[in-house]
Amino acid sequence: MIYDVCPPTIHLRKGMKVMIGQAVFALLVILSGAPVCPAADTLAAEHIVDTAIRYYRGQSSAAIMDMKIVRPAWSRELSLKAWTKGQKNSLFTIISPPKDEGNGTLKKGDEMWTYNPKINRIIKLPPSMMSQSWMGSDFSNDDLAKSDSIVEDYVHRLIGAEFHEGKRVHVIQCTPKPGAAVVWGKQVLKIREDHILLLQEFYDEDNRLVKFLTGTQIEPVGGKVFPRFWTMQKGTDGRDFTIVAYREVRFDMEIPDDFFTRTSLTNAWR
Amino acid sequence: MSLYSYMAWRNIWRNPRRSLLTMGAIAFATVILIFMLSLQFGNYSTIIDSVVKMRTGHLQVQATGYQENRDIHLAVADPSQVAATLDRAPEVSGFTFRAHAFALVSSDNRSYGTVVTGISDRELTTSSLARTISEGRFLTEDEGAQALVGNILAKNLRVKPGDEVALLGQGLDGSVAATIVTVRGILSSGQDQFDRVSFYIPLPYFQELFGMGEAVHEIVVIAERLEDVAGLKQRLEEEVAGDTGRALRVLDWKELSPGLLEAITLDLMTGFLFYIVLIVVVAFSISNTFIMAIFERKKELGLMLALGSRPARLTGILFLEYGMLTTLGLAAGILIGCLVTLYFGAYGIQIPGMAEMARHYGVPERVFPQLSFLSVGIGSGLVVGISLCTSLIPVWKVRRLRPVPAMAEG
Numbered sequence: 001m002i003y004d005v006c007p008p009t010i011h012l013r014k015g016m017k018v019m020i021g022q023a024v025f026a027l028l029v030i031l032s033g034a035p036v037c038p039a040a041d042t043l044a045a046e047h048i049v050d051t052a053i054r055y056y057r058g059q060s061s062a063a064i065m066d067m068k069i070v071r072p073a074w075s076r077e078l079s080l081k082a083w084t085k086g087q088k089n090s091l092f093t094i095i096s097p098p099k100d101e102g103n104g105t106l107k108k109g110d111e112m113w114t115y116n117p118k119i120n121r122i123i124k125l126p127p128s129m130m131s132q133s134w135m136g137s138d139f140s141n142d143d144l145a146k147s148d149s150i151v152e153d154y155v156h157r158l159i160g161a162e163f164h165e166g167k168r169v170h171v172i173q174c175t176p177k178p179g180a181a182v183v184w185g186k187q188v189l190k191i192r193e194d195h196i197l198l199l200q201e202f203y204d205e206d207n208r209l210v211k212f213l214t215g216t217q218i219e220p221v222g223g224k225v226f227p228r229f230w231t232m233q234k235g236t237d238g239r240d241f242t243i244v245a246y247r248e249v250r251f252d253m254e255i256p257d258d259f260f261t262r263t264s265l266t267n268a269w270r
Numbered sequence: 271m272s273l274y275s276y277m278a279w280r281n282i283w284r285n286p287r288r289s290l291l292t293m294g295a296i297a298f299a300t301v302i303l304i305f306m307l308s309l310q311f312g313n314y315s316t317i318i319d320s321v322v323k324m325r326t327g328h329l330q331v332q333a334t335g336y337q338e339n340r341d342i343h344l345a346v347a348d349p350s351q352v353a354a355t356l357d358r359a360p361e362v363s364g365f366t367f368r369a370h371a372f373a374l375v376s377s378d379n380r381s382y383g384t385v386v387t388g389i390s391d392r393e394l395t396t397s398s399l400a401r402t403i404s405e406g407r408f409l410t411e412d413e414g415a416q417a418l419v420g421n422i423l424a425k426n427l428r429v430k431p432g433d434e435v436a437l438l439g440q441g442l443d444g445s446v447a448a449t450i451v452t453v454r455g456i457l458s459s460g461q462d463q464f465d466r467v468s469f470y471i472p473l474p475y476f477q478e479l480f481g482m483g484e485a486v487h488e489i490v491v492i493a494e495r496l497e498d499v500a501g502l503k504q505r506l507e508e509e510v511a512g513d514t515g516r517a518l519r520v521l522d523w524k525e526l527s528p529g530l531l532e533a534i535t536l537d538l539m540t541g542f543l544f545y546i547v548l549i550v551v552v553a554f555s556i557s558n559t560f561i562m563a564i565f566e567r568k569k570e571l572g573l574m575l576a577l578g579s580r581p582a583r584l585t586g587i588l589f590l591e592y593g594m595l596t597t598l599g600l601a602a603g604i605l606i607g608c609l610v611t612l613y614f615g616a617y618g619i620q621i622p623g624m625a626e627m628a629r630h631y632g633v634p635e636r637v638f639p640q641l642s643f644l645s646v647g648i649g650s651g652l653v654v655g656i657s658l659c660t661s662l663i664p665v666w667k668v669r670r671l672r673p674v675p676a677m678a679e680g
Contacts, residue, residue, distance in 0.1 A: 069444060071343075073343060074343075074443075074444070076443070076444040097445070099445050099446075100445050100446050103446045114374075114438065116436075116438055116446060116448040118446075118449075119436055119438075119448045119449060119450050121376070121436045121448075121450075123374060123376040123381050123436060123438055124376075124379065124381055125374070125381065126381055126382060126383065128383060129374065129383050132383065135440070135444075135446065136440045136444045
């Protein structure tokens with residue numbers, strides 16, 4: 001279990017003495033009951049996050065999702081088709097309600113475009129809009145794209161462990177690297193040992209919880225074990241939240257690179 | 271005129287140069303205080319007036335919580351009801367409706383997030399918005415897909431009147447609100463933070479686009495006079511907010527732009543520092559002439575005591591002298607102060623220190639001092655207070671005067 005969190009590279013090119021030292025250290029760790037190995041702490045944590053994000057996105061994915069936005073005074077439902085490939089490319093398009101059908105967003109690299117069929121225009125989103133809400137939901141444009149920013153722009157640290165349905169869960173605190181262009185002061189992730197992201201908490205600079213994402217009903221979806229429901233909740237009072245449910249999803253199929261173009265953005269919903 | 275007043279009056283003019291110097295010091299202090307206070311008050315009322323006319327209005331009726339959250343759902347559903355109340359109020363000089371929504375505005379290949387505002391034809395009779403048009407012309411309600419754009423935003427989008435701008439936002443029901451509007455006019459308020467974001471479309475078009483029905487976000491009220499605001503606010507609160515079970519709220523300009531009030535308070539505090547220094551300087555110069563007068567007149571005062579005057583009588587005469595000096599100086603000061611203030615009030619004055627604050631709030635850099643009972647009252651009141659306090663020193667000295675040594679000394 002311990003070696004799970006220490007990357008295997010640690011053992012390479014190291015003398016017997018070190019090995020013994022590590023064994024002793026591992027023993028001490030086991031005895032003390034602390035599930036972390038501080039020396040490789042950061043690396044291990046980053047590895048866990050990276051693997052989880054890769055697992056979440058797969059090589060590629062195509063899905064039909066239902067989204068429900070809930071507010072105290074009203075709620076609204078919409079359905080969308082989503083395609084992702086690698087860490088950078090994604091395309092979302094609304095398929096219902098009919099009034100909004102065809103509105104979509106394309107994310108390629110760090111750039112993002114949005115399309116509206118009524119005015120038949122593609123508008124490039126300014127970078128400042130990336131943290132804005134996507135179609136009025138509690139998900140931001142960034143959240144939906146689930147880019148690799150959480151791996152690249154943050155320093156990761158294992159801060160605890162718990163159990164979920166008999167499996168170990170790593171609790172990882174992510175703090176932004178100096179100078180990284182991120183809006184959050186801190187994020188806390190709970191990632192199960194089978195790479196499933198259970199919880200993602202977003203904190204502002206004053207360490208206040210702004211919103212959190214939870215994955216529930218973990219079951220085989222589209223050929224792999226995956227939470228079917230994702231809930232993004234604003235604040236802690238439970239009044240404002242958005243649920244995304246995967247109606248259908250397929251992972252790791254062949255999507256050509258030239259699918260993620262502005263042409264697809266205008267046509268994908270048809 | 272009693273004997274003592276006559277003696278005091280004659281004493282003053284026995285040494286005209288000394289007395290004129292004292293009166294000069296008093297007059298000078300009065301002029302400075304009246305002018306500076308008028309300038310400050312004038313500046314504030316210019317700033318308040320321009321901010322109020324340009325943006326917030328004296329009062330606004332909003333849905334409770336809108337000021338804090340700016341949520342499109344927190345709207346005044348039936349503005350006509352409030353309008354009926356406002357039509358009946360005599361203190362109201364004008365009112366208008368506005369609605370706001372966050373949206374992405376985009377030209378051919380540039381886009382910016384901004385707040386789009388729907389404005390009604392009433393804007394012309396209420397705010398000074400129409401006066402900031404630098405290119406093109408103003409909107410009218412029945413013109414549909416037209417927009418007014420702030421000059422910096424227009425420059426960023428690279429659009430001019432006649433060009434098209436795409437607008438993408440979210441309606442009240444959560445659906446996507448998208449349209450293309452033609453730029454009708456460019457606004458140059460001279461206030462960067464305003465010209466960088468302003469984007470106006472006709473209110474009925476706004477309501478249709480964002481699915482608002484008849485609802486608006488702000489009912490902007492301009493009162494006849496700034497002094498009417500507090501009373502009007504209270505009445506509106508009773509009638510409008512009370513009727514709707516606190517669903518609506520009345521806010522005054524201080525609540526609508528708290529930064530403005532803060533800036534004014536800060537400026538007033540810095541002003542106070544200046545006034546304290548001025549007061550100390552004036553106090554010294556007045557007390558100096560008063561005390562010098564006693565030293566110069568020791569022999570005379572000693573003689574009066576020797577002739578049988580009681581010290582109380584002596585101090586009485588001195589008080590009368592100081593009172594006359596102060597009155598004369600003050601009268602001259604008020605007269606000159608008012609004339610100077612009125613002159614600059616008519617032609618304006620450019621003050622480097624205030625220019626920055628003025629630019630920040632988008633008001634002309636030229637300041638017009640405003641003569642008021644308040645500025646004249648505070649100014650002359652301060653001067654009377656100072657001379658009264660300083661005159662106590664020589665009076666106290668006289669009470670310890672003994673006839674023989676005083677005469678010998680002088």
